[in-house]
Amino acid sequence: MARKEYEARTEELLVPIAREKGVEIYDVEYVKEGADWYLRAYIDKPGGVDIQDCEAVSRALSDKLDEEDFIEEAYILEVSSPGLGRALKKDRHLEKSLGEEVELKTYKPISGNKEFSGVLKAYDGNTVTIANGEEETVFQRSDVALIRLALDF
Numbered sequence: 356m357a358r359k360e361y362e363a364r365t366e367e368l369l370v371p372i373a374r375e376k377g378v379e380i381y382d383v384e385y386v387k388e389g390a391d392w393y394l395r396a397y398i399d400k401p402g403g404v405d406i407q408d409c410e411a412v413s414r415a416l417s418d419k420l421d422e423e424d425f426i427e428e429a430y431i432l433e434v435s436s437p438g439l440g441r442a443l444k445k446d447r448h449l450e451k452s453l454g455e456e457v458e459l460k461t462y463k464p465i466s467g468n469k470e471f472s473g474v475l476k477a478y479d480g481n482t483v484t485i486a487n488g489e490e491e492t493v494f495q496r497s498d499v500a501l502i503r504l505a506l507d508f
Contacts, residue, residue, distance in 0.1 A: 381437040392430040397437040443502040456505040
């Protein structure tokens with residue numbers, strides 16, 4: 356099975372758990388860092404999740420993953436909040452973040468820059484639009500390496 360299949364299958368197992376625990380699934384990723392594989396489930400709810408939410412979901416998901424046993428490699432399971440500077444990977448993330456301040460990074464320089472910030476104004480299947488003051492910039496989604504919520508400190 357491929358990495359994306361592991362993520363999709365894990366998300367399927369997570370749907371009823373998330374519903375029961377009163378949280379929503381933000382994302383699931385299966386990544387290799389160094390010598391270790393990590394299966395990460397990011398959960399959220401209005402007002403944010405706490406350690407008890409993460410622990411309850413982690414225990415239930417771990418039990419389901421043990422039952423199904425579809426991941427061949429050894430891995431570390433992590434359940435957490437997506438964080439304040441969360442990556443906006445999916446259309447549903449972009450939809451919820453319209454009007455929010457974002458940071459956008461491109462794979463290669465555009466007008467000499469690879470990092471941009473502004474208010475997320477629009478998106479579609481091919482483009483993302485951010486506004487910085489009166490100036491709006493449209494990016495091809497294929498050029499975008501990362502979009503995340505901006506952190507205000």
